[in-house]
Amino acid sequence: MTREQKDNLFVLVKSLSKSEKRQFKLYVGRLGVNEDSKFLTLFNILDKLSVYDETVILKKGIVKKQQLSNLKAHLYKQILISLRLNPSHQNIRIQIREQLDFATILYHKGLYKQSLKILDKAKNLAIAHEEKNVAYEIVELEKVIESQYITRSISNRADELTIQAKELSLQNVLASKLSNLSLQLYGIFLKTGYVKNDKEHQVITKYFNNRLPKYDINKLGFREKLWLYKSYLWYSFLTVDFLSCYKYASKWVDLFYDNKDMIVLNPVFFLRGNHYLLEALFYLRQYEKFKDTLTKLEEVTKKKWFPLDDNNEGLAFLYVYNNKFNLHFIEGSFKEGLPLIDELLRQLQHYKDRIDEHHIMVFYYKIASMYFGAGDTKKCIVFLDKIISNKSLQMREDLLCFSRILNLVAHYEAGLDYNLDVLIKSTYKFLIKMEDLYEVQKEIIRFLRGLGDIYPHEVKGAFIKLHKKLKAFEDDPYQKRPFLYLDIISWLESKINNQPIAQVIRNKFLENQGKK
Template sequence: MTRDQKDNLFLLVKSLTKSEKRQFKLYVGRLDVNADSKFLSVFNVLDKMSVYDEAAILKTTNVKKQQLANVKAHLYKQILISLKLNPSHQNVRSQIREQLDFASILYHKGLYKQSLKILDKAKEIAIINEEKNLAYEIVELEKVIESQYITRSISTRADELTTQAKALSEANVITSKLSNLSLQLYSIFLRTGYVRSEEESKWISDYFEDKLPKYDIQKLGFREKLWLYKAHLWYSFLMQDFLNCYKYALKWVSLFYDNPNMIQLNPVFFLKGNNYLLEALFFLKNRTKFEEFLNKFETIVANKTFPKDENVESLAFLYINLNKINIHFIDGSFEDGLSLIPKIESNLIQYKNRIDEHHEMTFYYKFASLHFGAGNNKKAITYLDKIISNKTLTIREDLLCFSRVLNLVAHYEASLDFHLETLLKSTYTFLIKMNDLHEVQKEMIKFIRGLQDIYPQDLKKAFIELHKKLKVYEDHPFEGRAFLYLDVISWLESKIDNKPVNQVIREKYLAEFASR
């Protein structure tokens, strides 16, 4: 039986580096009894496979079909244990947990004093590194031990531990509420994108105010501030308040620059904060600051001291390359951006199992937009088709919506009129089903549908009329979101002035930049 690369064990084996494979074999080889073990033979077969093939495993090993599930489960566990022992996967959190495990063992052996000594050191490390959940767990174990290890200092010790437990508990509760709020706002953004109406705006505002816990900013530590800034950031993104997006993303990133040791412990949050900072600057069209922060971001990530693992590497690839593309949308340098596509496409294959489908489709939309801006409409259609034909993509409705609208415009520009009527019907049906048919899309579809009845000499007049209708929506709090995905205004101006769209965007950027 041959399956696509979706078997969990197979994916885990394929994610191992050469050194991790070598360590695993040394780990299982420490016992002579493992030399001819079934789980090791399955590992060797999986290591050589390019796609998961259960029939091949059964054929080339002495594992019977009814044994395979148990053998695979055992192998999966042994690989994880081996990875846990690998120095590259050791960090402050794992060290604290290890000390907590040691202390528990000593406690159960009745060696209370030794256990408390280890816990005291582990707690200090946990608090310094903002690991307050672990610190709270340590204090709770200290309380249990102190209740059995009677000393003359028990009264003062009890007060001390009670105070610590209360402070840590309050910090953890605030963190939990802020992280829950941040996650829920992020989930809403992924499902629906930016707010689309006054009703949605009010609902999001009420939801945010209701769920935001009371806090004293002076009493918040690194972790609590991080989640506070995240929650404000997602709220601002949903509301299309990009100045506040920039404000809170900058606070988020500055938190790490003020506490550089936290970059080592939380590299993923550092990467995400920089990505949102750049995204906010992209929407604000501030190329100077965008370039400054992107260069700083790339320099830090490229530094040898920056923590590296598979997850960090894939996220760094994702965020750096998406923003390398975005910079070309700010000033209309689309043709320069085209050179990025081949390498990114190649890396997308490399990171296939680590990058979610939504971000893969976002890259395709960016590729399509670059080609559209450079006048390569047929290439733009090729990438848009990858999104539109994807039947499993159920998140980011706005990405699906504007992919279809851009697809219509690209077909018109490529003079593929014979497809236009069918595309109009399917796009209209799709948007109605999504309940996302706003004024910009309505006017665009109405215009393209009526193009076949317009005489060539009246075409420029029709473009001017549509431009006049859409211009009023450019700064609209809800309708304006359409222009974040597709700069229809610049496209119309390119048709009216008979200029390439990239030239129009470039001239607008230079005019705005000169006025700053």
């Protein structure tokens, strides 16, 4: 990681748009401080730096080394206050919080009726926008004010607030249990990956059922349904049930399209829901639905009403381009997809500070796969090397595994056999260190281990033998996952039938379309 990304203040300053920088300086001016104020001077220095360098700041003489951390903390806080005042950041959630703050101030000043009036409006706004946690806070403050018998409210007011508090509390508890379950399942997925046998399937199913709270779907609001669908989605991913993934990802996305105000309020969840829907459709090879979903997502993110702040813009780019590559992989249109690579690399430069390095490595794998499919194995190797040689990042084991296997296959295809033995040994050593290997990976290891002993005239026979073994796993729900990373079967068929791999995949795609 580069040094400037480690300094939070520098990253924050560099993330500001021109209008946000202008507003910050206007905000400082409204504070009435001297133009030569130290924190404003520090802001201007950081704005001009291309890389964070503490020695440059200290040479300016605005502050001593011992005082720099305090000055940076003060500047950081002032920037955040300025951003909070920016109209572009004034979403419903912030507006409700602001009204609650105003009502609290009025309450402490003894202006109880004014406070209750603001609280009532804020509460209705919060409930309408599914902000039930803050709605509960508002009701609790209303109860505090009413309990003092100062307002002489109508007699049923206490019962009304008590019932409302109870309902909101129950909804918040249910949402919390569902969100906890969703997060726990996601954590298991990151730690152990997909289930690999019936025993693991039973363990996950028991874990899920034991923690799934009782609910009545007809009584659930938007927020509770969202967490429910997310929980089922992660359970489906863990158990390699892609049809169920599609079902719950569809419910998740439809929930947003049926409540379009929620897209504006929760754009990250909307984007992620679409990404998981596209992922499920990719695994199921549902081409038409995949294409329609991707087109619709791209169109929505370009609408004027869609909130494209720095975070949302980065996520939209990540998900749209990820799936543009997947569309070419489904079609087998690798050469047609090559212009997408230059486009992606340009965009990565623009978004490099908003996308983590792991996702950049995933893009490199997709670029390598595109080049491999298009027959440009040397460029494929260049991008795989960027992944394999990256020692500073803890990447997913499966990404590293298939990067190495594809790298070996690409070297074989390119005729770069002068160091193939060394490459086979290093790949083999890496793979045997992996825990819980799929049977597919084990067969590939055995094949690689024996590759050096095969005579040229025996190679085709070896390919046919490996193809037969791997074909047996293609429809196995617990073993088919590796084929989604690397279409090793199509590559073997291309070698056996002496056809380009792109043609093999394209023929399968056209045949699949003809059956529909």
